[in-house]
Amino acid sequence: MSKLTVDLEKVAHSVNMIIPAMTILLALLGYYVSFYFHFLTVAGLFLTVLNMSYLYGQKRHALLANFGLLAQGRYILESIGPELRQYLFASDTEERPFNRVERSEVYRKAQGVDSSSSFGTLLDADELKLAHSMFPMDKSKIEPFSLTFGEERGIEATYTLNSPVIISGMSFGALGEKAVRALSRGAKYAQIPMNTGEGGHPKYHLMEGADLIFQIGTAKFGVRHEDGTLDEDKLRALSALPQIKMIELKFSQGAKPGKGGLLPKEKITEEISQLRGVAMGSDVVSPTYHSECIDVPSTLDFIARLQEVSGIPVGFKLCIGRIDQFRALAQGMKERDIYPDFITIDGAEGGTGAAPKSFMDDVGMPLLRALPIAHRILIEEGVRDRLKLLSSGKLINAGRQLKALSLGADAICSARGFMLAIGCIQALQCNKNSCPVGITTHNPKLQRGLDIELKAKRVKNYAESLLKDHKELLAATGHKAWRDLTPLNLIAPEHDQADTSDRQEFTL
Amino acid sequence: MKILMTLLMWGCQLGVAFILAMAGLGKLQGSEMDIALFTELNMEPGGRVMIGICELCSAAGLLHPLSAAYSALLGAAVLTGAGLAHLGPLGAEGLDLYLPTYSALLLILIMRRGELPFSSSRAHH
Ligand SMILES: Cc1cc2nc3c(=O)[nH]c(=O)nc-3n(C[C@H](O)[C@H](O)[C@H](O)COP(=O)(O)O)c2cc1C
Numbered sequence: 001m002s003k004l005t006v007d008l009e010k011v012a013h014s015v016n017m018i019i020p021a022m023t024i025l026l027a028l029l030g031y032y033v034s035f036y037f038h039f040l041t042v043a044g045l046f047l048t049v050l051n052m053s054y055l056y057g058q059k060r061h062a063l064l065a066n067f068g069l070l071a072q073g074r075y076i077l078e079s080i081g082p083e084l085r086q087y088l089f090a091s092d093t094e095e096r097p098f099n100r101v102e103r104s105e106v107y108r109k110a111q112g113v114d115s116s117s118s119f120g121t122l123l124d125a126d127e128l129k130l131a132h133s134m135f136p137m138d139k140s141k142i143e144p145f146s147l148t149f150g151e152e153r154g155i156e157a158t159y160t161l162n163s164p165v166i167i168s169g170m171s172f173g174a175l176g177e178k179a180v181r182a183l184s185r186g187a188k189y190a191q192i193p194m195n196t197g198e199g200g201h202p203k204y205h206l207m208e209g210a211d212l213i214f215q216i217g218t219a220k221f222g223v224r225h226e227d228g229t230l231d232e233d234k235l236r237a238l239s240a241l242p243q244i245k246m247i248e249l250k251f252s253q254g255a256k257p258g259k260g261g262l263l264p265k266e267k268i269t270e271e272i273s274q275l276r277g278v279a280m281g282s283d284v285v286s287p288t289y290h291s292e293c294i295d296v297p298s299t300l301d302f303i304a305r306l307q308e309v310s311g312i313p314v315g316f317k318l319c320i321g322r323i324d325q326f327r328a329l330a331q332g333m334k335e336r337d338i339y340p341d342f343i344t345i346d347g348a349e350g351g352t353g354a355a356p357k358s359f360m361d362d363v364g365m366p367l368l369r370a371l372p373i374a375h376r377i378l379i380e381e382g383v384r385d386r387l388k389l390l391s392s393g394k395l396i397n398a399g400r401q402l403k404a405l406s407l408g409a410d411a412i413c414s415a416r417g418f419m420l421a422i423g424c425i426q427a428l429q430c431n432k433n434s435c436p437v438g439i440t441t442h443n444p445k446l447q448r449g450l451d452i453e454l455k456a457k458r459v460k461n462y463a464e465s466l467l468k469d470h471k472e473l474l475a476a477t478g479h480k481a482w483r484d485l486t487p488l489n490l491i492a493p494e495h496d497q498a499d500t501s502d503r504q505e506f507t508l
Numbered sequence: 509m510k511i512l513m514t515l516l517m518w519g520c521q522l523g524v525a526f527i528l529a530m531a532g533l534g535k536l537q538g539s540e541m542d543i544a545l546f547t548e549l550n551m552e553p554g555g556r557v558m559i560g561i562c563e564l565c566s567a568a569g570l571l572h573p574l575s576a577a578y579s580a581l582l583g584a585a586v587l588t589g590a591g592l593a594h595l596g597p598l599g600a601e602g603l604d605l606y607l608p609t610y611s612a613l614l615l616i617l618i619m620r621r622g623e624l625p626f627s628s629s630r631a632h633h
Contacts, residue, residue, distance in 0.1 A: 031596050035549040042588045046581075050626060072626060 012067035016055065019069070020048045082428070093122045095426070097349065097394065103420055105397055109465035110421035110458035128368065129491040130402055133478025142471050143481045147410055149246055149341045150313035152386045157312045159211075159245040161411055163192045164482055165401065165466055167459075168392050168413035169215045169248065169317070171199025173263050173272050174353030174430065178450045179439040182422050184208040185452060186459020195413065198250055198261050198286070200276040206243055208456075213246045214238055215317070216306075218260045219286035221276040229291060230302075232309045239310035246341070247306055249290070249316040254350025254393055257319040257364040260286030262354045266433040269442045296332040304338045315342030315387070319350065320370040321363075323377070330381035339386040343378075344413060345370050347393025351416045353440055354431035367393030368407065372487065375408025396420065398469030402477075406485040421462035422455040517619045520612040521570045521580075527609050528583055529567035535560030541602075548597055562586050570616075577620035584613045 023044030030038035047069065054064040054071070063071040077084075085095075092100045101122055108115040150158035167187050172180045174197065187194040187210035194210050196202040198217025205212055216223060216230075223235040238244055252258060263272075263284040273280045293299040306314045320326055333339050347367025352360065365373075371391055378384035391409035395401045396417035404412060416424070423437045430440035438450035474482065477489045535542045535556050546556040563586055569579025587610050594600055617624075 027592070030592065035551050035593070035597075036555065038589050038592045041592060042585045045588060046585065 008070075009067070012070040015070045016051060016068045019044065019051055023048050086426075097351070098396065098416070098420070098426060102396060103426065106417055106420040106462060110462040112461040112465070115465070126493045128403055128493050130399060130406070130473060130477065131489050131491045132476040135478050137475040137478050137480050139471055139475045141480050142474055145467075145470075145482055147388060149315070149388055152339065153307070153341065155307075155311070155313070159193075159313055161193065163190070163463065163467055164405065164411050164470060165463060166192060166213070166390070166411060166413045167194040167418050168415035169195035169197035169213075169250070170353070170415050170419075171197030171215075171217075171221075171261070171263075172202070172204050173197075173199040173267060173276065175440055176435075176438060176442050176447050176450075177204050178447045178452055179419075179422060179455075180204040181208050182450065182452045182455035183418055183459060184210040184212075185456035186418075186422070186463070187211070189456055189460035190463035192463055193245060195248060199272075201238075203275060206241070209243065211245045212243050213248050214244050215248045215250055217250045217286055218288065218290055219276075219284075220290075221278075221286075224277065228287065230305075232305075235306070235309050239312050244312070246313040246315065247310050248342075248344065249303065249306060249314065249340075251290070251293075251316055251318040252321070252346070252364075253317070253352065254319040254346035254348045254364055254367070255352030256355035256359040257321055257348070258288060259356065259359050259363075260288045262286070262356075264354050264431050264433070267353075267431075267442060272442070296328050297336065299329065300332050300336050300338040303340050307341075313341035315340045315344060315390070317344035317346060319346045319348055319364040320374060321365065323373060326374060327377050327381065330377050330383050333383045333386070334381055339383060342388040342390055342410075343374070344390040344392065345374050345409070346413075347371075347391070349393045351419075352430070367391060367395075367404065371404060371407040371409055398466050398473055401466070402470065402473050402485065403490060405482055406487055406489040410483070418459060418462065421458050423450065423458070513619065517616060520616050521576055524580075524583060524609055524612045524616070525567040525570040527605055528563045528570075528586075532560045532563030532567060535563065545593075545598060549593060559586060559589070576616065577623040580613050580616040580620065581624065584610070584617065587613065 023041060026037050026041040026044050030036075030041050051069045054061075055068045056065075059065060061071075063074060090100070105115055145162060145164050147161040147164075148158050149161070167183055170180075170183075175183070181204050184194050184205045185208040188208055192211075193213055194205065195213040196205050196215050198215050198219065198221055200221035202212060202214060202222070214222075216235075220228060220230055223231050223238060225231045235247075239247065253261075256262070261284075265281055265283050268278070268280050268284060270280065272278075276284065278284045290299075290302065292302040292305075303314060303316065345367065347370060348364030349366055371389075375384065375389060378387070378389070388410045389408055390411050390413050391404045392413035392415065393404075394416070395404055395412050395414050401412045401414075419439055420426075422439060424439055425437055427436050429435055433441050433443060435441040435446060438447040441447060470482070474480075474485070477485065479485060479489075535546075538553070538556070542556055543552060546552040549555065562582060566579045566583035566586065569575035569582070587606070590606070591610075594603060594606075
């Protein structure tokens with residue numbers, strides 16, 4: 001007895017025979033039965049021609065040349081594979097970078113609906129967890145969050161953060177105009193600051209009145225001379241704007257450490273080319289480093305120069321690579337008595353609008369490893385109390401945020417958390433100008449669906465809901481202030497990702 | 509060179525659109541010749557109206573860049589059908605414009621093949 005199986009190769013060859021045969025049959029029917037059959041004859045003729053062109057008229061796709069029309073089925077299914085997986089096949093905890101459970105939590109928080117769940121966790125028990133106290137804190141005793149930047153240097157224009165979460169840098173360019181406005185209006189509603197990203201003069205960020213951290217990328221868009229060096233006058237003018245509260249000098253970003261910013265040509269509109277001062281029609285690739293910063297002393301001098309010119313708190317952002325270099329930088333601070341007002345540690349798992357895949361996947365230190373190392377080095381070199389430590393890298397829920405705070409961070413930055421809050425569906429098309437929900441695109445048709453006011457409220461809801469969760473978790477750890485969190489508040493997994501040696505060193 | 513090609517393409521589109529529009533209107537208004545042809549094919553009046561509508565749709569679509577490729581395909585389908593009719597019952601008369609129109613449609617299709625699904629220049633992933 002023969003088994004019933006499907007031999008795709010035979011099916012394809014049969015189809016290649018059937019198409020012309022059917023066409024001849026239909027033509028005969030058209031001539032001898034009813035002329036209406038010729039509607040189908042025409043379709044059959046076209047299919048025959050198309051099939052012949054696949055089989056004999058092209059060499060680019062071996063699959064089409066060998067099997068013809070049916071092989072398109074593979075391409076069709078492959079092209080809608082991500083959607084099929086997302087909607088039908090992937091489990092709730094499977095997708096990357098954020099699985100459905102994580103995303104739904106942000107969506108629910110943003111929409112202001114109940115985000116409680118039932119029955120039990122969907123995550124593995126063996127992950128880094130928070131350690132609760134046997135003696136939780138009374139929630140009403142929790143002190144309001146407060147973190148003042150620039151106080152260590154005693155400058156006048158200090159900046160105080162009243163919520164532990166900041167909107168991380170995303171440039172106008174990576175984001176469309178409406179997304180930038182929705183985020184910055186939301187930031188204003190939620191009374192949190194927003195980082196401008198390296199997109200040049202923050203026209204749309206400024207429009208909505210939120211507190212801003214102006215980012216200077218390696219191309220120094222917005223504050224550059226023609227040759228790419230710092231234009232102090234432009235920086236002075238920008239820093240004088242009341243909305244600009246701090247400056248962040250970007251050395252590197254977790255998604256592409258050691259590589260400059262990248263804006264694909266598809267996304268360069270006339271306005272962007274103006275705001276950034278670059279040409280249209282080709283990718284804009286920022287330099288990999290600041291020409292002013294070639295070693296530790298020159299880097300620190302440049303930071304001091306920025307502090308002096310701007311008069312406001314100045315920090316820098318980096319993804320940790322070589323630990324010895326980070327230590328040398330910390331030592332240099334002490335030696336030269338130059339301290340940035342903050343350091344933002346971006347984990348290698350961080351997001352991006354566009355980056356080469358090899359950099360996203362294979363370069364840089366993940367946040368939960370980098371953070372305790374940086375924290376320890378800063379303590380060991382005696383500079384930890386001269387600056388604040390910010391952190392970012394998939395910190396989209398309160399639990400993970402508190403873990404980062406326990407590992408040494410003073411506050412949290414999140415980019416993709418807020419993108420999800422304004423409706424990102426993780427279509428992974430940020431570099432193509434085709435974002436289906438209008439966030440990372442400049443196509444007005446795709447931006448049409450993004451309602452600034454509505455999404456701004458979602459930003460506010462999300463930020464407020466995070467703060468609420470923070471307080472509940474903080475109470476569970478038995479502390480009344482965020483700064484009391486230590487690695488003692490963590491339970492390391494068996495296969496420790498969070499570097500237990502640091503943990504022990506700090507706590508015992 | 510590129511400008512010349514674009515001009516040629518749009519010239520073809522406009523020309524074909526005009527011819528198809530006239531043909532389609534003729535069919536919908538029921539010109540004597542069309543009624544005679546379609547009676548011969550046993551498709552009177554339904555077939556005549558259907559083909560007429562297809563011709564008008566194709567003519568209209570050729571005027572917009574977004575729909576031109578698909579409309580050219582539709583036009584080519586109608587003309588292929590007409591070819592079948594003239595190969596069979598109608599005989600090879602009244603076909604003065606047939607070859608120029610068909611060629612123009614093929615030219616449009618070749619130049620716009622990237623816009624059609626399933627065409628070989630698009631099927632790379
Ligand atoms: C669309 C997009 C654009 C970004 N643009 C910038 C940028 O201009 N400058 C920068 O330093 N980081 C940029 N980032 C990185 C984020 O600021 C952040 O460091 C990183 O995504 C980690 O945070 P997350 O995991 O919460 O997204 C961008 C990220 C995304 C998703």
